[in-house]
Amino acid sequence: MIHFRTRRTIGLWIASLVGALAFAIDYWFRSRLGNAAIFSGATLFATLLLLVAIGLRKRLVMLPLWSVSSWVQIHIYSGLFSLVVYGLHVPRVIANGMFEGGLSLLFLTVSCSGLYGLFVSRTAPRKMTSVPGDYRFDRIPWHRQRLAESASDILSSLDASLASPVLATYYRDNLQPYFASRVPLAFLAVPNGIRRRRMLSRLAELNRYLSEECRAAAGQLAALVRTRDELDFHFAIQLRLRLWVAVHAILSMILVIWSLLHVLLVYHFL
Amino acid sequence: MDKSQAVLLRRPQRWDQPFDPTITDADVSWLRTRTPFAAMRDDAFPNSTPLSGILRNDCKIRRCQRGEVVVREGDYGNSAFLVLSGSVRVSLDKLPPESLGRDESRTKSWFDAMAQIWRRPRVAEVRPSTSVVTQGDSRIGAIDDRQAIFLQDFAGVFAERKSIALGPGELFGEIAAMYRTPQTATVVAEDEATLVEVRWQGLRLMRRDKNFAAQLERHYRQQWLTIHLRETPLLRFLPESVLQQVADATLLRSFGRMEWNTDFEKIRKLPVQDQIEQEPLIAIEGQLPTDLILIRSGFARVSQIYGAGHQTTAYLGKGHMFGFPELAHNITRPATAPPVQLQQSLRAVGFVDTLHIPIEVFAETVLPYIRQEELPLPEKVLPNSTEPYHAHKERRVVPREKPGEHRAPVADAPPTFVSTGLIEFLVQERLNNGRQTMVIDLDRCTRCDDCVRACATTHDGNARMTRTGLQHDHLMFAQACMHCTDPVCMIGCPTGAISRNELSGTISVTEPICIGCGTCASSCPYSNISMVEIRSPAGRIYQDKSTGLPILKATKCDLCQTQPSGPACQNACPHDALARLDLSMVGPLDQWLGRRR
Numbered sequence: 025m026i027h028f029r030t031r032r033t034i035g036l037w038i039a040s041l042v043g044a045l046a047f048a049i050d051y052w053f054r055s056r057l058g059n060a061a062i063f064s065g066a067t068l069f070a071t072l073l074l075l076v077a078i079g080l081r082k083r084l085v086m087l088p089l090w091s092v093s094s095w096v097q098i099h100i101y102s103g104l105f106s107l108v109v110y111g112l113h114v115p116r117v118i119a120n121g122m123f124e125g126g127l128s129l130l131f132l133t134v135s136c137s138g139l140y141g142l143f144v145s146r147t148a149p150r151k152m153t154s155v156p157g158d159y160r161f162d163r164i165p166w167h168r169q170r171l172a173e174s175a176s177d178i179l180s181s182l183d184a185s186l187a188s189p190v191l192a193t194y195y196r197d198n199l200q201p202y203f204a205s206r207v208p209l210a211f212l213a214v215p216n217g218i219r220r221r222r223m224l225s226r227l228a229e230l231n232r233y234l235s236e237e238c239r240a241a242a243g244q245l246a247a248l249v250r251t252r253d254e255l256d257f258h259f260a261i262q263l264r265l266r267l268w269v270a271v272h273a274i275l276s277m278i279l280v281i282w283s284l285l286h287v288l289l290v291y292h293f294l
Numbered sequence: 295m296d297k298s299q300a301v302l303l304r305r306p307q308r309w310d311q312p313f314d315p316t317i318t319d320a321d322v323s324w325l326r327t328r329t330p331f332a333a334m335r336d337d338a339f340p341n342s343t344p345l346s347g348i349l350r351n352d353c354k355i356r357r358c359q360r361g362e363v364v365v366r367e368g369d370y371g372n373s374a375f376l377v378l379s380g381s382v383r384v385s386l387d388k389l390p391p392e393s394l395g396r397d398e399s400r401t402k403s404w405f406d407a408m409a410q411i412w413r414r415p416r417v418a419e420v421r422p423s424t425s426v427v428t429q430g431d432s433r434i435g436a437i438d439d440r441q442a443i444f445l446q447d448f449a450g451v452f453a454e455r456k457s458i459a460l461g462p463g464e465l466f467g468e469i470a471a472m473y474r475t476p477q478t479a480t481v482v483a484e485d486e487a488t489l490v491e492v493r494w495q496g497l498r499l500m501r502r503d504k505n506f507a508a509q510l511e512r513h514y515r516q517q518w519l520t521i522h523l524r525e526t527p528l529l530r531f532l533p534e535s536v537l538q539q540v541a542d543a544t545l546l547r548s549f550g551r552m553e554w555n556t557d558f559e560k561i562r563k564l565p566v567q568d569q570i571e572q573e574p575l576i577a578i579e580g581q582l583p584t585d586l587i588l589i590r591s592g593f594a595r596v597s598q599i600y601g602a603g604h605q606t607t608a609y610l611g612k613g614h615m616f617g618f619p620e621l622a623h624n625i626t627r628p629a630t631a632p633p634v635q636l637q638q639s640l641r642a643v644g645f646v647d648t649l650h651i652p653i654e655v656f657a658e659t660v661l662p663y664i665r666q667e668e669l670p671l672p673e674k675v676l677p678n679s680t681e682p683y684h685a686h687k688e689r690r691v692v693p694r695e696k697p698g699e700h701r702a703p704v705a706d707a708p709p710t711f712v713s714t715g716l717i718e719f720l721v722q723e724r725l726n727n728g729r730q731t732m733v734i735d736l737d738r739c740t741r742c743d744d745c746v747r748a749c750a751t752t753h754d755g756n757a758r759m760t761r762t763g764l765q766h767d768h769l770m771f772a773q774a775c776m777h778c779t780d781p782v783c784m785i786g787c788p789t790g791a792i793s794r795n796e797l798s799g800t801i802s803v804t805e806p807i808c809i810g811c812g813t814c815a816s817s818c819p820y821s822n823i824s825m826v827e828i829r830s831p832a833g834r835i836y837q838d839k840s841t842g843l844p845i846l847k848a849t850k851c852d853l854c855q856t857q858p859s860g861p862a863c864q865n866a867c868p869h870d871a872l873a874r875l876d877l878s879m880v881g882p883l884d885q886w887l888g889r890r891r
Contacts, residue, residue, distance in 0.1 A: 025889045028870070085748040085866040086407040088859045092744070093870040145740050145869060153736040153768050160761065161741065258741075265740050 031097065039101040043108035050112045064113035065290065069283055071106040075099055076276050103138050110135075123289075127282050134279050137272045144268060148261050157254050161262045164255060171252050172203035178244050183237065190233045191242060198226060199245060207256045215260040220253035309347060313493050314354035322349045325490065328378055329463035334503040343499050352496025358382070358483035359437060361448040365467050365481040366394055366790040370781055372552060373491045374468035377460050380487025384466065385480045387455040394480065395434070395443050395807035396793060399800075399855045407752075407858050414755045417833040419826045419849075425805045426828065426836055426845060434789060434807060441809050443789045445482055452482075459484060468510060469518060471497055473647050474552060474591050474780060476794070494552055511546065519544060522590055522649065528615065531663040539659050545585070545650040549574040550592070554644025555782040555819040558724055569722065570597065570604050573641035576648060577616060580635050583624065585650040586660070587616040592646035592780065593878075595721050596638045606718045607638060609726050611779060611878045616640045619670035625657045626669070643721055644780070709880045711887035719766040720877060724819060728776030729799055730853055730874040732759065732863065733883065735890065737768045738871035748866030749851075756826075758851040759863060772872075774863070775822045775851035777801050779878045783814040783823060792848065795855065802852040810846030823850045 026034075046067060053060035078099045082092055110131060119128040152158075159167055179195050182188045202223060211219065227246050231239055325331050331349065339345050355378075358364060364375060364382060367389070375382075427434075433444050445451050460466060460481075470477045471494040492500070501507040519541045523529055529537065550573070551557055561569050577587060579599060589610050596616070597604040610616060617636060624633040651660065709717075720726050743761060750757040759774035777794075781801050784792050791808035794801045803814075815823040827844040828836050836845040853874070854862045861874050870890075875882045 025885055027889050082744065082866070082868070083411065084408065085862045086402075086410060086752050086854075086857045086859050087404060091865045092868045096868045146738075149739050149741075149869075149871070150737050152741065158736070158741075158762070158765070158770070160743065262741050265742065269742070 035101045039104050068109045130279050134275045155254050155257050159258045164259045175248050191238050212260045215257050223249045309351035312351040325349045338503045348496045348499050352493050354491040356489045358487045360485050361444040362483040363443045365477050367480045369477045370784040371470050372494045372785050374471045376465050376490040378488040381459045381461045381484045382481050383457045383484045385457045389480050396804045419828050421828045536659050543655040547648045549642035550645040552645045558819050576640040579639040583617045583620040585652050586656050588649040589614045590647040593643040594646050595641045595643050598638050609721050709884040712884045727778040728877045730777040731877045732772040732774040733875050734770040735871045738869045744866045745863040748862035752862040783818045786813045800853045800855050803848045808847050
């Protein structure tokens with residue numbers, strides 16, 4: 025088994041060497057007054073095809089075509105290599121004209137989303153592991169529903185003592201909407217503990233008005249608030265990862281189609 | 295609490311649930327007239343477990359018809375069989391799997407593998423009718439109240455194969471039952487035969503009869519002991535004659551109960567310290583070593599006293615040994631140096647079968663043939679050594695060297711990345727039983743569920759795993775069949791539908807001969823086998839003609855043994871977060887963890 029660090033070093037070396045080779049060939053074309061853009065364009069298009077091939081590989085898991093993780097490694101370093109070739113092919117950041125300009129903008133967007141994906145897929149798992157619970161994405165609405173039901177059960181199990189209306193009112197005005205609500209967009213964008221802290225501090229403020237029994241129930245409700253917050257955190261991170269995959273895949277397919285049109289146009293006017 | 299308030303109950307007794315509730319006093323009396331029970335003396339058995347009680351509660355009389363498969367090669371069993379009348383035939387050659395109703399798992403072609411994508415049924419658990427009932431050379435039939443599998447062409451199958459007949463008074467299957475090893479041959483009823491099936495608990499009690507015990511031990515020593523000793527790397531340079539001397543002096547011991555899976559359900563609810571206390575001690579820390587202990591089957595925990603408890607430093611499995619450094623040190627020490635005591639304790643985790651080579655025999659016959667470089671360094675053995683001795687350095691079973699071949703001794707390196715806490719966790723949850731345990735690194739897993747999707751793709755849309763399970767630190771031990779070293783699920787399968795592939799070790803279910811009894815699912819201590827209702831390709835549930843009840847089949851991870859890719863879950867993980875690891879040794883997990891540090 026190769027250590028991940030070693031694998032990364034090997035990958036970077038290979039990507040650098042192939043990048044240097046592409047640079048040298050491009051220089052050789054230019055120095056001989058050849059059409060270096062044909063070479064760099066063809067290389068870039070071939071690299072794009074290799075990059076999107078991972079999508080096909082992921083669907084053919086039953087075939088012994090190396091593991092998907094090996095393909096991810098190829099994808100990462102091919103992506104880095106494609107940035108070098110892009111630099112040779114489009115010597116400016118964004119190409120001229122609407123068509124080519126749009127294509128280069130799309131290429132840079134896909135590249136950025138790829139780099140973001142690399143970052144998020146390496147950091148998000150640790151974030152999720154550090155927060156208690158492990159939830160399947162498709163089961164999260166069910167968990168949410170269970171929490172709301174548990175909160176309701178706690179309230180209904182209380183005796184109609186003097187203090188319970190206080191808790192019941194708080195439940196009706198704050199907790200019930202909280203448990204029934206969807207995750208706010210702001211939380212999805214930047215998961216934070218603001219809502220949890222607000223709920224818990226209000227619940228703590230009620231303690232002085234609660235009987236012993238209600239205080240125990242309030243403690244249980246606080247635990248449910250914490251669990252809901254953890255659930256929302258997992259939801260936000262998993263949604264982020266899933267959205268990233270979807271956006272990256274869709275943009276990549278558009279990029280390949282746009283590039284193909286670009287190649288056809290180039291051949292038409294060559 | 296006031297004792298008068300206690301609820302009075304009859305304490306559960308050993309024989310509350312007889313093996314065969316239909317056995318009568320007349321049957322017991324009749325059995326007492328047959329060999330070998332006729333020769334057994336009543337006074338050899340204590341009053342609490344008399345022979346008649348054993349026959350009554352630990353035995354089952356089985357009437358077999360011609361062609362009935364009594365024992366299948368490779369199966370795990372917990373019963374021995376005694377022929378009372380008629381005869382059975384033992385096949386000395388391997389029978390083709392299809393004659394036993396099993397399929398030879400063939401790897402799919404690339405096209406067939408890819409076709410799974412567009413041939414996926416619209417509803418869950420769809421089976422063609424050929425997968426519901428057996429179609430091959432075997433058939434399932436009912437005898438008395440049980441179902442059994444029969445050879446269709448008994449004469450034809452045995453005509454071209456070497457076989458021997460066993461007649462009245464002869465015993466078979468006792469080694470597999472006593473020592474939890476796979477059956478080495480297939481046994482088929484030659485004509486109408488009556489057998490007594492003795493479960494292993496009864497077999498153990500019967501060993502109180504000296505003649506019977508001697509017969510069992512003689513058989514084991516003749517057939518197996520030298521083979522086991524020969525497989526021990528430390529003894530690989532012993533000449534045959536010396537090996538025989540060692541075999542003659544070796545003591546056979548067993549610890550714990552074979553039904554560890556049922557005990558485990560109860561023990562795991564106890565506090566951790568009490569769990570360790572429940573494990574039978576094989577060797578005790580602080581005592582002088584008296585023999586070299588070889589683990590023949592099962593698992594053992596190596597622990598050291600630490601504070602008020604016991605710290606697990608390692609676990610040993612088949613082929614490991616215990617006490618070697620202390621023994622070697624004590625034998626080779628200078629006359630002025632004091633002997634060292636055992637540095638650790640050895641406890642049976644579940645059931646453990648051990649071989650004990652006495653110290654005198656070890657000193658005279660074994661030690662002269664051990665190479666200098668294989669002897670432990672004295673400073674690693676001494677109690678005040680700063681570096682703890684790691685039992686992982688004990689050697690595992692490897693085939694003996696061929697003449698002229700020199701192989702370096704096999705030694706597992708001490709773990710670097712597997713913490714003591716993780717070892718404790720693995721032993722406590724009995725995960726060390728797994729040979730293909732699905733381990734997920736939660737620090738790398740993005741929860742994309744590509745593994746579950748891949749599993750579903752390769753199993754007609756039905757995932758055979760869930761991404762849930764026990765967790766320790768940042769590792770998840772997901773719920774998928776672990777293809778265990780000790781596959782307790784295979785014990786008790788009435789038709790042998792659940793079996794282990796000899797080459798790959800994969801345990802799989804042959805669905806046409808699975809009768810849906812659920813024995814395997816209830817035996818699995820990890821709840822990794824599910825019973826499912828199956829449907830026709832049109833989506834209709836299959837029902838039993840006679841009872842109208844849905845037909846159930848046992849389903850579990852088959853390690854994608856028919857797929858060209860191997861385990862799809864592992865292949866599909868984009869982030870190297872998932873691996874199928876052999877946890878019977880610490881090494882693979884240590885290497886896997888080390889790769890990511």
